[in-house]
Amino acid sequence: MKIKQISVFLENRKGRLSEICSMLGAAGVNIRALTIAETETFGVLRMVVDKPAAAMDAFRTHSVTANQTEVVAVEVPDTPGGLAKVLDILTDNDLNVEYMYGFVEKFTENALLVFRFDDPEKAHQTLKANGVNVVGEHDIESL
């Protein structure tokens, strides 16, 4: 199953990231995974949280530009070549990865990675069919 990722538009200025995190803290939202892609003048913060709806509410209240997109979180064996194996499946099946990043904490023996695909539905089916463990929304909340 696919999970919800929240992306936030950020200007490159001092303290902005901590302001965003404080908003989530005040709303009782926990960040599970995050990454920042930045350019010279702005950045995009992408994250997976335990309570996406509450996070979106907090952002809306504070006039922060944010949106939700579907991503796929997969468990990758924490052994040499573990990631390569997953990526091979993607390549063989012509699945295009827009970007990917890892979870902040480790919850199982395996590493958790977030993938953003052109076509998340197809990616999800393909990975499952190839025996890769895809993490669901409930798993994220209960982590």
Added chain:
Amino acid sequence: MDSMFWNRQVETLERTALETLQLERLRLRIANALRTPLYQKRLFRAGITVPEDIRSLEDVRKIPFTVKDDLRQSYPKGLLAVDMKQVVRVHSSSGTTGIPTVIFYTQGDLDRWTELLARGIVASGATAGDVFQNMMSYGLFTGGLGLHYGAERVGLTVIPVGGGNTQRQLQIMKDFQTTSLHITPSYLLHIHGRMAEFGINLSDLSLKRAYMGAEPHSEPTRQKLQELYKMDIFNCYGLSEMNGPGVAFECHCKADPHVWEDAYIVEIVDPATGEPLPDGEIGEAIFTNLIREALPLLRYRTRDLAFIHPEPCACGRTHRRLSRIQGRTDDMLIINGVNVFPSQIEEVLMSIPEVGNNYMIHLTSRNGLDRLTVQVELYQKLFTGDLSQIDTLKGTIKDRLRASITINAHIELHEPGALPVFEGKAKRVVDERERL
């Protein structure tokens, strides 16, 4: 004014009378040239101390050649033959490499040059009702202002847009029902590819003709562009040393441009020996400017390779026609010992319908051997996505190139839009060979 003739009397002047006129004007220019130290020295050495030492037109061969470097050496005012007060205009070549070259004009020089452009414009069928969008850049470069003066003289409605800003160019073309363009071939190709993006159809436009100049192009390129735009395209040849555009201009027959021989003496010589070649043979074009007093240039080596058509043109003009530029004496590529002109490669590419408008020529070397790579874009409409089609096309290009230049080239096919686009003069040759 005669339709299709701006100055019928001169344009159809009988050859012997034309040659008498040339001789008369050549002596005037010798008189100007003798006022500059460089020409004084050179002409004296050649035994020419007064204009009358030139007894016949054949005597032009006694005059030593002038080369680009002479202009650079004389910068800024060494070749100026009149008082600076008489000069009303200064133009300059781009001078991207080191010292620029400058050209001076008196009011009379400008008037005489403008007349030549008016002749060309009228010979293409344009009249006072036409809307002329001048897409060459204005300023020191002669391309923009030169045609501007000519079109103004004929009375066209001139829109001096200059180069660049494709969206605006197209908008203006549409809003003002532009009928005539002055443009480089590469920019004309580029614009066609972007019409859809700005929601402009060919049927929104009223284009009838384009004057194409400032960079050499092949006949298939002209044909292709005429086809794409459903308009007539006229070749306009010129160089700033000879005033600018309009040294030679095509008439409605579109069978290569007439050199205005009352204004220029054109010769074709063997680039290696400097010996004259008969009409019909390819060699370096040499020009003597007969109409400019401010800066005389005698037997100027253009480095352009071309030939003169021996037979007269159907239009009735007696001024001989210069072929398209077949290459440059200095852009001739020597690939594994074979002389190749980029124009030959272009000619082959443009004759293959599946090939798009843009191409690049790459030269590299490995183990002392040259390697020619030709990158071409596919023409979207004829591409089916079939892989076998790609292989066939590669083979066709390769075979035809080998037939034309005797070299085995590597062919790379690219998606439309993948290769660099040039809004000004195209730089299609990248030579990365190691120099020995």
Added chain:
Amino acid sequence: MIWNEKFETMPLEELKNLQSERLVSLARYVYDNCPWYKRKFNDVGVGPADIKSIDDIVKLPFTNKLDMRDSYPFGLFSRPRTDLVEIHVSSGTTGNPTLVGYTRDDISLWGEVMARSLCCAGAVPDDTIQIAYGYGLFTGGLGAHYGAMEMGLTIIPTSSGQTKRQLKIMQDFQPRILACTPSYCLYMADDAREIGIDPRTASWKIGVFGAEPWSESMRSEIEQTWDMLATDIYGLSEIIGPGVSQECTYKDGLHLYSDVFYPEIIDPDTGKPVPEGQDGELVITTLTKQGIPLIRYRTRDIVSLTYEPCKCGRTSPRTSKIKGRTDDMIVVRGINVFPSQIEHVLLGIEGTHPHYQLVIDRGAHKLDSVEIMVEVDERIFSDEIKRMHALEQKIKKEIEAVLSIGVTVRLVEPKTIARSEGKAKRVIDKRQL
């Protein structure tokens, strides 16, 4: 020297008779040849017969920028399009550009008033002029060119940009006259020092500067930096381009060639004339233009006007430098910019209407910069950087296509742009003009 003694020093009484004569024929001319004006005259119940002297001009309706836009392209023509020998186009407030068309006689008129202007600034026929205004659709370059041709000057048409080449040409050909925007002249000083030229030794002794508003303090900076006389030229493409008025060497107001461009100063709110010497909107009637003559064109420029005789001997009235605008137009590097143009472009992008703000600044290099801040809301936000970049580029390219000047686009967070009473301030002009 005075280029056209007859008209430029004509006694005021005689000048008034000439203006009256010309206005009477103009009113008849546009009524008979331009359906748009005929309707406009009829709307206010005035006919050519009602115009007997220049004082009757107040009976005629105003023409404004919107009329030009709405009648685009050929609505305001008094002559068939085929009589035009040249067309210039400037960007309008939104949508349609503003068209300027010249008949052969209009081009001669342009050459004449520009020759008067160059002379007024101190040029003499033996001079060499370097024209560094942009050539092309912008009227600055070709306007100066035609005036210099009329005067028989040696013209070096360098057009704008390529500063090092401008400086090299200045050194090699020693032109005494420079025509460009005042900010570009200052900008060139830095480059000059960089390549070892002391600006005070430059050959330029007279500057004909215009196409953007500039102050007395900028004038003294230019004059001190370059050791030259810096004069102000004024014009607008709707009227003819540069050459409507020009300072003489006394630099005490701009001489307006009122034998061909009749000026009025009005209260912009009521349209009524203001007393001589008071500030108001400059309104111009082109008395002799043929292609697109304009009746009482509202320039939206705020100036004052005096008929006091000038020490130079010219009798033409003089305007002050431009003191402001009645609309929100700003001039950047000689290009007129309306915030509404930016709005128009943004509306066309993804159909949204984001908040935006223009920040105009004159940097250390003395060249104006335009930054457009656009607030990113959910409708245009994407988690993919490449899409955000594409958006930024799209906005930049479309705005540049409309304005014909380079801009930078900065995507900012919502509420970054200050709003007063809920309405965002569209322009922040940080330049010290």
